Each structure stands twice: as C-alpha cells, then as structure tokens.
Amino acid sequence: MSIPTRVKLVEVGPRDGLQNEKQDVPAAVKIELVHRLQAAGLKEIEVTSFVSPKWVPQMADNAEVMAGINRLPGVRYSVLTPNLKGFEAALLTKPDEIVVFASASEAFSQKNINCSIAESIERFAPVVDAARAAGIYVRGAMSCSVGCPYEGEVAPARVGYLAGLMRSIGVQHVGVADTIGVGTPLKVQRAMEATLRHFDLDDVSGHFHDTYGQALANTLICLQMGVWQFDASVAGLGGCPYAKGATGNVASEDVVYLLHGMGIETGIDLDKLIDAGQFISDFLGRSTQSRAGKALFNKRPA
Amino acid sequence: MSIPTRVKLVEVGPRDGLQNEKQDVPAAVKIELVHRLQAAGLKEIEVTSFVSPKWVPQMADNAEVMAGINRLPGVRYSVLTPNLKGFEAALLTKPDEIVVFASASEAFSQKNINCSIAESIERFAPVVDAARAAGIYVRGAMSCSVGCPYEGEVAPARVGYLAGLMRSIGVQHVGVADTIGVGTPLKVQRAMEATLRHFDLDDVSGHFHDTYGQALANTLICLQMGVWQFDASVAGLGGCPYAKGATGNVASEDVVYLLHGMGIETGIDLDKLIDAGQFISDFLGRSTQSRAGKALFNKRPA
Numbered sequence: 001m002s003i004p005t006r007v008k009l010v011e012v013g014p015r016d017g018l019q020n021e022k023q024d025v026p027a028a029v030k031i032e033l034v035h036r037l038q039a040a041g042l043k044e045i046e047v048t049s050f051v052s053p054k055w056v057p058q059m060a061d062n063a064e065v066m067a068g069i070n071r072l073p074g075v076r077y078s079v080l081t082p083n084l085k086g087f088e089a090a091l092l093t094k095p096d097e098i099v100v101f102a103s104a105s106e107a108f109s110q111k112n113i114n115c116s117i118a119e120s121i122e123r124f125a126p127v128v129d130a131a132r133a134a135g136i137y138v139r140g141a142m143s144c145s146v147g148c149p150y151e152g153e154v155a156p157a158r159v160g161y162l163a164g165l166m167r168s169i170g171v172q173h174v175g176v177a178d179t180i181g182v183g184t185p186l187k188v189q190r191a192m193e194a195t196l197r198h199f200d201l202d203d204v205s206g207h208f209h210d211t212y213g214q215a216l217a218n219t220l221i222c223l224q225m226g227v228w229q230f231d232a233s234v235a236g237l238g239g240c241p242y243a244k245g246a247t248g249n250v251a252s253e254d255v256v257y258l259l260h261g262m263g264i265e266t267g268i269d270l271d272k273l274i275d276a277g278q279f280i281s282d283f284l285g286r287s288t289q290s291r292a293g294k295a296l297f298n299k300r301p302a
Numbered sequence: 303m304s305i306p307t308r309v310k311l312v313e314v315g316p317r318d319g320l321q322n323e324k325q326d327v328p329a330a331v332k333i334e335l336v337h338r339l340q341a342a343g344l345k346e347i348e349v350t351s352f353v354s355p356k357w358v359p360q361m362a363d364n365a366e367v368m369a370g371i372n373r374l375p376g377v378r379y380s381v382l383t384p385n386l387k388g389f390e391a392a393l394l395t396k397p398d399e400i401v402v403f404a405s406a407s408e409a410f411s412q413k414n415i416n417c418s419i420a421e422s423i424e425r426f427a428p429v430v431d432a433a434r435a436a437g438i439y440v441r442g443a444m445s446c447s448v449g450c451p452y453e454g455e456v457a458p459a460r461v462g463y464l465a466g467l468m469r470s471i472g473v474q475h476v477g478v479a480d481t482i483g484v485g486t487p488l489k490v491q492r493a494m495e496a497t498l499r500h501f502d503l504d505d506v507s508g509h510f511h512d513t514y515g516q517a518l519a520n521t522l523i524c525l526q527m528g529v530w531q532f533d534a535s536v537a538g539l540g541g542c543p544y545a546k547g548a549t550g551n552v553a554s555e556d557v558v559y560l561l562h563g564m565g566i567e568t569g570i571d572l573d574k575l576i577d578a579g580q581f582i583s584d585f586l587g588r589s590t591q592s593r594a595g596k597a598l599f600n601k602r603p604a
Contacts (some may be wrong), residue, residue, distance in 0.1 A: 090347055181597070184563025185522055211592035213512075213556040214563070216519040246597040254515040261486025261516070291515035295483070295548040 006265045007057035008044065009252060010205065011037050013280070015046040015063075015080060017249055019058050023284055027061040031068040033280050036220045037234060040074050040272035045109035046099060046231075049080035050090040066093035078139065082113075087127045091134060098131050100124045100171065101141035102161045103127025104191075105148035108179075112143075117162060125169040132170055140171035141207065145191045149242040153187075159192035174199055175231060178218065180242045181211025185221035192222055205229035208250050209295075210289075211240045215250035216258050223264070230255060234278035236289025251290030253277055270296070306530035308567045310346065311554060312507065312598045313339050315582070316367075317382060319539025319551055321360050321503065323585055326364075328365040335368040337583050339536060340374050341560050342574035344554075348401065348533075351382035352392040380441065386417075392434060402426045403443035406461045407450035410481075414445075419464060427471040433590075434472055442508065444475035446494045448485035450571035451544040462496035469500045476501055480520065482544045487523035494524055508532035510552050512591075517552035518560050522561060525566070532541025532557060537593025538581035545557040551591030553580055557579045572598070 013034055019020050030048070039044055047069065053060035062079065071077065072211050077096035081087040090098060102120045103109040109117045145159045159176065166174050176191050183191070188206070195204055206214035206222045207230070219230060233249030240248040256270050274293050281288045286296050316335055320327050332350070339347055349371065355362035365379065373379065380399035383389040392400060404422045405411040413417045447461045453550050461478065468476050476558070478493050490508070497506055510517035510526045510530070521532060535551030542550040558572050576595045583590045590596050 077491060139493075184560055186564045209596045210515075210593060213518060213553070214557050214560060216515060217522045217560060220519045220522055240597070243597040244600040247593055251515070257514050258486055258516060258519060262482075262488045291512060291549055295513045295542070295545040298546040298548060 002226070002261065004226060004264060005224050006228065007223075007259050008229045009042060009255060009266055010044045010046065010229065010270060011042045011234060011252055012046040012207075012231045012249060013037070013233040013235065013237040013252065015048050015059070015234040016231070019049065019056055020238040020241060020248060021058070021284060025058070025065040025283070027068060029280070029283055030061070030065045032078055032104050033234075033276060034065075034069050036272070036276035036279055038075050040276055041266070041268040043074060043267065044076040044097075044127075045080065046080065047080045047095075049082075050086035051080065051082055055239045063089065063093050064097070076137075081127055081131075083123060084130065088132055095136065097137040097139060099125070099139045099141055102103045102166070103143045103148070104162045105144040105151055105154050108144045108148045108149035111150055118165065121165045121169060124232060128170045135209040138170065138172050140166040140174040141177050142166070142174055142195070143177045143179040144241035145176045145177040146187050147180055147231055149180050156190040156194040159191045160197055163198040171202045173205065175207045177207035177231075178209055181209030181214065181240065181246075181248070185209065185213050185216050185217050188218040189221050189225065192225055192227065201226050205231060207231040209240060210236065210254075211243050212248040216254060219250070219255060219258060225260075234273060235281045235293060237280065245280045247289050251277070251288070251293060253290040253293035253296075255289075304528070305525050305532045305564065306566060308484045308530065309525075309561050310531045311344060311557060311568055311570060311593065312346045312348060312531065313536060313554055313555065314348040314509075314533045315339070315535040315537065315539040316404065317350050317361070318533070319535040321351065321358055322540040322543060322550060324361070327360070327585070329366040331582070331585055332363070332367045335536075335578060336371050338574070338578035338581055340377050342578055343568070343570040344472045345376060345569065346378040346380065346384065346399075349378045351380065351384075352388035353384055359598075365391065365395050368397070370450060375494065379436055380437075380473030383429055383535060385425060386428050386432065389432055390408040393438075396479045397438065399439040399441060400429070401441045401443055402429055404447055404464055404468070405445045405450070406540035407446040407453050407456050409452035410450045413452055420467065423467045423471060430472045440474050441450060442468040442476040443479050444468070444476055444497070445479045445481040448480040448489050449482055449509045451482050456533060458492040461493045463499040464496045475507065477507040477509045479509035479533075480511055483542065483548075483550070485510065485520050486516050487519050490520040491523050491527065494529065496529055503528050503530075507533060509533040512538065512549040512552045514544050514558075517520075518556060521552070521557060521560060525564075536575060537583045537595060549591050553579070553590070553595060555590075555592040555595035555598075558562045568574060
C-alpha cells in the first residue's frame with residue numbers, strides 16, 4: 001500500500017480539546033476559533049457536543065456556537081451526540097455529521113458511561129437510525145482502541161469486535177482512538193487492521209494522543225497502511241485527564257508539518273493554522289503544546 | 303527489511319545536551335548524570351568534548367569528568383574531538399571512542415567552523431589516523447543531513463558526498479544528524495539511503511531532533527530500514543539554538559517508550575532512565591522535555 005497523496009485532517013480542538021480545558025471559554029471565542037480554523041483550510045471541524053451540561057458544562061453553549069458560525073461551503077461541521085435527546089437538540093443546529101462514541105475497553109465503558117460496550121451500542125443505535133433518516137453522516141469514535149487507563153492493553157480483537165458492532169448498526173465511518181496515548185506503531189497497526197476487517201480504508205481514521213510523544217509515529221504507520229483521515233487538535237488543546245500535566249490530542253500543526261514534509265497535500269495553510277493555535281493559546285494563557293507551532297511561531301520576525 | 307529486534311541507544315545528553323544548556327553544570331553533576339545513565343542500562347554515552355574552552359566553556363571540565371566516572375564493563379564512553387590538539391588531550395582520558403563531525407551543508411560548515419566541507423574533512427583526517435593507530439573507534443557525525451538553518455533543504459546527494467568523504471579517511475561509523483529537526487520521514491529515509499551507499503547498516507545511526515515533533519516518526523522510518531542505532535538525549539537536554547524556546551535532541555525516554563512498545567529490546571530500564579532525566583531537570587530547574595518522561599513521572603504514586 002502506498003502512502004496517500006492527500007490527507008484530510010479533522011480538527012477536533014473546539015470540541016474534544018476545549019472540553020478538557022479547565023477554563024471557561026465563551027461561545028464567542030469558540031466561534032472565532034472555528035472561523036480561524038476554516039480560514040486555515042480545515043474542511044472538517046468537530047464543533048461541540050450535545051451532552052448533558054451536568055456532565056460537560058464546557059459545551060453547554062453548543063446551540064449558540066453552532067448558530068454563530070459563518071459556515072463555508074465545502075466544510076463539514078460535526079457534533080458529538082451520545083443519545084437521542086442530544087441528537088434532537090443537535091438536529092436543530094443542522095450539523096453535517098454526528099459523532100457517536102463507544103469504548104473498545106469494557107472497563108472504560110463501565111467507568112465512563114456505566115454500561116457495557118454492547119449496551120452502549122444499543123443505546124446509540126436509535127441515534128444512528130435517526131441521523132441516517134435525516135441524511136446526516138454518522139462517524140463512530142472507538143475510544144481506548146490501544147490501551148485503557150483501567151485495564152491496560154486492549155487487544156486488537158476487542159477493537160474488531162467494536163468496529164463490527166458499529167458497522168452492524170449503520171455507523172458509516174470509525175475512528176481508531178488512542179485515548180490515553182499509550183499506543184506505539186505496531187499496536188496501532190494491529191488495531192487498525194482489526195478495524196479494516198469491518199470498514200473500508202476510505203471509512204476509517206486515526207485519532208492519536210501525544211501523551212507519550214508517539215502520535216506522529218502512529219500517524220506514519222497508518223499512512224503506510226493507506227489511511228488518509230486523521231483527527232488532530234490545534235495547539236494540542238485538551239491535555240490528558242489520565243496523566244497530570246501531560247499532552248493530550250496530537251497538535252494539528254505537528255501533523256500538518258509531518259504531512260507537508262512528506263509531500264502529502266492537506267489544503268491547509270500551516271501559518272494560518274499556527275495563528276489559530278496562537279489565538280486560543282493566548283486566550284487560555286498558556287503556550288501551545290505544538291512543537292512545530294512553537295518553533296515556527298518563535299522564528300517569525302518580531 | 304524487517305524491524306530490528308534490538309536497538310542500541312547512544313546517550314548524548316551529557317555532551318550534546320549539556321553543551322547547549324545556558325547554565326553552568328559542575329563536573330560532579332555531570333559525573334552523577336553519567337552514573338545514573340549507565341545504571342539505567344545505557345551502553346554507550348557521549349560524555350564530553352575536547353574543544354577549545356574559548357568556544358565551548360561548558361565542556362572545559364572534560365578531563366575532570368572523564369576521570370570522575372566509575373566505568374562499567376561493557377559501556378562505551380565517547381568524546382567529541384574536532385582536532386589533533388583536542389584528540390591528544392582526549393587520549394589521556396582513555397575514551398573508548400571518539401566522535402568527529404562535519405556538516406552536509408556547505409553554508410553551515412562555513413558559518414560554524416569557517417571552512418568548506420572538504421577542508422573540514424582534511425582537518426580531522428589526522429585525528430582519525432591517530433585514533434585508529436591508538437585502537438580507538440571513530441564515529442562521524444554528519445550534521446545538517448536533512449536541513450540547514452542557512453541554506454534550507456540539504457539534498458541527499460550532499461549527505462552521500464559527506465558519507466563518502468568520511469569513509470575515505472577511515473571513519474568507521476556515521477550518524478545521520480537532523481541538527482535542526484526539520485526532517486520528516488521520507489527526507490530522512492533518502493538521507494539514510496544516501497549514507498548506506500557508503501556504510502553498512504551496522505555502521506550507521508540516526509540522530510534526530512524533536513524541534514518540530516518529528517523525531518519519533520523519523521526513528522520509525524529508520525527502524526523500518528533496519529537501522530538499529532540511534533542517538534538520544536535524556537530529558538531532551540539541549541534545546542535548539544536555531545529556534546528559540548524549542549525542543550532540541552529527541553528525549554531518550556520517548557525513544558525507549560517507542561522501542562519497548564514495539565517489542566524491541568534496548569536493555570534499558572525506563573524507570574531508571576526517567577529518574578536520571580528528573581535528576582538533571584531538577585538541577586537545571588526546569589521540567590523534562592520528554593513527553594513519556596513527564597507522563598510516567600506524574601503518574602507515580604506521591
């Protein structure tokens with residue numbers, strides 16, 4: 001399998017990133033971030049989630065954020081919807097795509113959403129049905145696809161099992177997510193291979209965390225398998241709730257640097273992406289988690 | 303080519319790392335660092351350099367450091383020696399190995415040591431002769447093998463040219479060094495391929511910087527070529543003189559995390575390596591640059 005010539009980056013900073021930031025971020029800042037990301041050339045942005053504000057207060061402004069975005073043609077705006085109630089609220093905001101999620105780890109599923117993997121699939125099957133009936137594309141995020149904070153390594157067979165369940169209820173695309181960043185290339189390759197037994201290469205993506213610095217190596221092995229869709233978070237927004245002070249989502253800037261360096265097209269303007277990362281990092285009062293972002297920003301003329 | 307089952311890590315923190323740190327580090331601290339590194343299982347350590355203290359005051363204590371180390375059998379202690387005067391001083395301290403260096407970039411060679419690449423080779427040819435006559439192994443470091451802060455991209459043919467010159471004067475091993483960290487996997491692969499036209503796979507190593515976050519992806523592509531020797535710097539010591547505030551040498555802990563995760567043996571105890579990184583980071587009053595080091599340290603019970 002040859003390395004793809006073009007990659008689509010799915011920007012998850014506004015949702016997956018900001019959801020894990022401790023500070024309150026006003027809707028206007030989130031909207032501005034989305035505007036800067038689309039100006040940088042991102043074609044898919046995970047904007048917010050429709051989860052109970054009791055559990056995720058950071059995303060309570062979901063409808064306001066969705067309403068405030070000046071949408072560009074050709075850009076897909078996705079939202080996370082864990083249940084029918086969330087989906088119905090999301091539907092009013094006209095997302096292009098919804099994201100449902102389940103864990104490849106039983107222990108994580110029990111601790112995180114208090115039910116088994118199979119039960120979690122049953123719970124959101126009606127969401128998938130409703131979304132597809134409404135003509136909305138459905139992505140599935142498979143969390144803990146390599147390791148779990150509670151049970152350690154997760155076997156590729158468990159990822160395959162989850163991918164099969166996702167497929168069976170009509171999910172159209174799945175992301176192999178290394179939620180705690182413990183993955184290394186061969187483990188990630190095996191998780192991806194297990195997924196590819198249920199989904200086509202065009203319908204899978206990689207979602208890597210840089211907690212242990214491994215995200216780009218994991219991205220490379222997936223590129224070598226022909227995978228051409230990856231999630232990333234501008235400025236590495238998000239941190240890691242399972243490792244104090246550590247990096248979370250891989251920084252979009254670092255992924256773009258890798259891809260452009262390999263001659264792979266992304267349609268993204270790295271300078272503008274760095275601006276977007278700087279904008280939100282300045283707001284949060286901390287420096288970017290992106291190594292490429294930091295090095296390139298610091299080299300700019302004063 | 304299959305991925306190697308065993309990798310040798312060459313720890314360059316005490317020399318390449320500390321040489322670029324602004325603070326004064328006493329000889330006793332350097333010696334303690336070397337002791338901790340060898341206790342962690344490192345089998346090759348670049349200890350110091352024998353360069354004029356006018357140019358590199360950080361290494362003026364070279365003889366004191368070399369004399370202070372309790373050497374372990376099976377561990378190789380190397381020193382950097384740019385010229386005969388340095389080599390003669392180094393010889394008194396009984397290194398197992400010397401390192402000579404030249405740049406694959408003409409512009410860098412001129413700016414850094416004020417002579418052409420060919421002239422730099424002529425200058426240290428007598429050092430190589432003297433070392434080999436004394437039975438000391440000679441490694442050559444090829445700096446700027448992917449990019450140069452002055453001339454931008456460096457063509458693989460330039461790396462091949464330098465490797466050929468190194469070979470012609472009797473250098474026994476060469477390291478492909480991405481001194482400013484701009485390399486990405488395919489560029490690194492091409493630089494390594496150019497080198498392998500002059501040296502056997504057993505006689506080359508990769509030396510990557512994480513300035514743009516690319517070091518582990520570059521390591522992975524080299525592993526896939528069968529390369530089994532890599533330089534790294536504990537705690538990511540060193541920074542990058544060409545990008546303010548940016549990361550320099552890849553952190554040894556991150557490389558070990560990658561390798562062990564891939565089932566590749568190193569003989570290194572990662573916990574002890576993290577201790578060594580914490581020791582020197584504490585001394586320098588800053589947090590480690592290693593993502594794996596930071597995440598694993600912060601997860602330890604208080």
